[in-house]
Amino acid sequence: MKAREFAPGIFSVGVVDWDRRLFDSLIPLPDGTSYNAYLIKGSEKTALIDTVDHKMPEILLDNLDLLGIKRLDYVISNHSEPDHSGAIPHVLAKYPEALVICTPKAKDLLTDLFHLAPEKFKTVNDLETLSLGDRTLEFIYAPWVHWPETMLTYLREDKILFPCDFFGSHIATTDLYVTDEGRVYEAAKRYYAEIMMPFRAQIKNNLEKIKGYEFELIAPSHGPMYGEPDFIINAYHEWVYDEPKNVVVIPYISMHGSTKKMVDYLVSSLAVNGVTVEQFDMSVVDTGKMAMALVDAGTIVIGTPTVMIGPHPLIAYAAFLANALKPKAKFASIIGSYGWGTKAVDTIVGLVPNLKVEIIPPVICKGQPRDIDYQALEKLAETIVQKHKDAGFVEKAE
Numbered sequence: 001m002k003a004r005e006f007a008p009g010i011f012s013v014g015v016v017d018w019d020r021r022l023f024d025s026l027i028p029l030p031d032g033t034s035y036n037a038y039l040i041k042g043s044e045k046t047a048l049i050d051t052v053d054h055k056m057p058e059i060l061l062d063n064l065d066l067l068g069i070k071r072l073d074y075v076i077s078n079h080s081e082p083d084h085s086g087a088i089p090h091v092l093a094k095y096p097e098a099l100v101i102c103t104p105k106a107k108d109l110l111t112d113l114f115h116l117a118p119e120k121f122k123t124v125n126d127l128e129t130l131s132l133g134d135r136t137l138e139f140i141y142a143p144w145v146h147w148p149e150t151m152l153t154y155l156r157e158d159k160i161l162f163p164c165d166f167f168g169s170h171i172a173t174t175d176l177y178v179t180d181e182g183r184v185y186e187a188a189k190r191y192y193a194e195i196m197m198p199f200r201a202q203i204k205n206n207l208e209k210i211k212g213y214e215f216e217l218i219a220p221s222h223g224p225m226y227g228e229p230d231f232i233i234n235a236y237h238e239w240v241y242d243e244p245k246n247v248v249v250i251p252y253i254s255m256h257g258s259t260k261k262m263v264d265y266l267v268s269s270l271a272v273n274g275v276t277v278e279q280f281d282m283s284v285v286d287t288g289k290m291a292m293a294l295v296d297a298g299t300i301v302i303g304t305p306t307v308m309i310g311p312h313p314l315i316a317y318a319a320f321l322a323n324a325l326k327p328k329a330k331f332a333s334i335i336g337s338y339g340w341g342t343k344a345v346d347t348i349v350g351l352v353p354n355l356k357v358e359i360i361p362p363v364i365c366k367g368q369p370r371d372i373d374y375q376a377l378e379k380l381a382e383t384i385v386q387k388h389k390d391a392g393f394v395e396k397a398e
Contacts (some may be wrong), residue, residue, distance in 0.1 A: 003063035006176055006225070007158055007217075009041035009135075013063035014221075015052045018172045023083075027194050028288045031187060032172025035083055036221045038162060039067065040155065042132020047074040047101075049153055049162045050221050054086025061087075061094055071095065074122075074130070076137065077102040078164035079150045080109040084221050089114050101130065103141065105149035124151075140209065142166060144202035146195050152210070159216040165195065166206070167232045169223030177227045186292075187223060188232060192239050193291035198326045203240050207233070244298035244328045246393040248384060250279040251290060251318040252303030258337040258368045263303045265374055266335060269381035275388065282314040287321065294327040298393045299384050300357070302348055306338035310347045319351040326354050331387055333380060334362040337369070360384065 003013045014037040021029050035052035037060055046069065052060045064072070072095035077085055080102070088110065092098055099122045102110065107121045124130070126141035140152040145166045153162040169187035178184045196203055215229040226232045248270055254260035267277045278293035294300070300322060304315040311319070332355060334345050345362050363380055365373040388394050 001059075001174065003039070003066050004176060007160070010155075010158065010160070011039040011063075011067060012176060013037050013039050013048070013060055013067070014050075015056045015059045016172050016174070017053065017056070023170070027170075028286050029170050030286070030288070031170060033170040033222055034172060036219065036223075038219055039064070039069070040132060040135060040137075042135040044133030045073040045131070046071065047076055047130075047132060047137065048072060048091065048098075049076045049219075050078055050084045050164055051075065051087035051091055053083045057087035057090035061090060064094075069095075072098045073132075074098060075100045076153050076162075077106055077110060078153055078162065078221070079147060080106045080113065081147060081165070082113065084164060085110060085113065089116070092116070092120060101139070103139075103149050103151050106151070109147075109149055126151075129156075142206045142209070144199040145206055146199055154213060159214050161210070161213070161215050161218045161229070162221075163218060164221045166220065167218055167226065167236065168220040171223045173224055175224050178224045178231065181231060184224060185231075185235060188235060189239065189295060190288045190292050191222065192236065193295045193325065194288055197239075197291070197295060198324060200240055200326065200328070203236070207236060207240065239295050243391070244330060244393055245276070245296040246274070246298060246388050247276045247278065247293070247296045248299045248301055249290070249293045249297040249329075250277060250301045250303055251282050251285070251315065251322075252279065253282050253305060253312040253314050254303070255305045255307075255312070258365065259303050259305050259335070262335045262337070262363070262365070262369050262373070262377060265369075266301065266377045266381055269378055270384065273381065273385045274394065275381075275385060280318075282312075282318050290318075291321075291325055294322060294325055294329070297327055297329045298388050298391065299331040299333070299360075300327075300329050300355075301333045301335060301380075301384075304334070304336040304344050304348070306336065306342040306344050309338075309341055309343050311336075311344040316347070316351060319348050323352040323354045329355065329357055330391055331360055331384065332357040333360040333384075335364070335377065335380070336362075337365050337367065339367065358387075360387070
């Protein structure tokens with residue numbers, strides 16, 4: 001995309017990556033993504049807010065040429081991850097007079113990543129400011145959003161927040177601003193679930209930290225800008241602060257059909273009692289969809305057959321992923337089947353130490369489920385329904 005001016009002297013100069021479908025060789029990108037960078041021209045100094053992925057520096061440099069930038073004073077590095085910092089060496093090669101502005105921790109990371117000379121950095125303290133002449137940048141430390149070195153940059157006079165990954169969404173679009181709130185809400189929730197949710201406690205602190213600021217625009221480094229900042233701030237408050245919902249998430253695998261029968265029965269029993277169920281076959285799952293469901297889950301039920309006396313490897317991965325994401329769920333259980341013996345329950349419980357959940361007694365059957373197993377599943381459903389009511393997950397209208 002060519003550089004575009006969206007406020008006097010402030011330009012979008014980043015890259016839209018239409019074709020990328022996987023991030024960190026892990027996270028699905030069904031809608032592509034962008035690596036947003038922003039140029040701010042002050043009356044005395046010029047600053048670049050973040051750069052772009054290390055594979056696409058030429059587009060950023062072409063945009064700076066298009067704007068006739070002969071001198072660049074500062075490169076603001078809010079976050080050191082290479083999709084935002086990867087073009088810093090290329091920018092410094094073109095503009096050797098520029099200084100990289102970042103936190104001390106970011107300096108260490110960027111030095112390790114790109115072997116930059118110490119004199120290329122100017123580190124800043126929390127809430128320190130930097131004058132561009134008629135414009136002032138304020139730097140707000142925001143550790144663990146989602147790396148330890150992260151900061152946000154606030155342009156005081158224009159009331160614009162540049163939060164890098166905070167409030168981001170993986171979407172490739174030509175729109176500078178949010179135009180389809182439903183689409184962006186889903187993408188931002190996916191982004192939060194996959195990347196930010198493990199740091200929910202720290203996110204709370206950083207939401208509190210920016211509460212006193214007035215924003216006319218939030219310009220993240222992934223996805224479109226928020227011309228109505230309350231849209232994304234309120235969404236984050238819901239995801240971070242609100243109690244879980246009357247939702248059960250069931251990741252499962254079934255090799256010969258017995259575990260699938262158990263899952264189907266449990267889903268039906270929960271549904272007729274007003275519980276929303278999200279089930280995910282781990283052999284074909286979009287892990288981003290499952291992560292999004294975990295944001296709201298009150299209960300997680302893992303369904304697994306037994307493989308070599310333990311859980312199916314894909315279920316072990318699901319448990320590992322849930323443990324890493326640290327959702328707000330309050331309850332968990334396990335259902336499944338085995339042939340001659342199983343330690344699947346003990347193994348799965350051992351995989352989720354980060355989940356602060358009450359374990360509801362599992363239902364494990366030998367071979368195909370019998371009437372007694374279906375009765376146990378009915379009891380499990382009743383227990384989940386009651387626990388959701390007791391925890392306040394179920395609205396009074398239900």
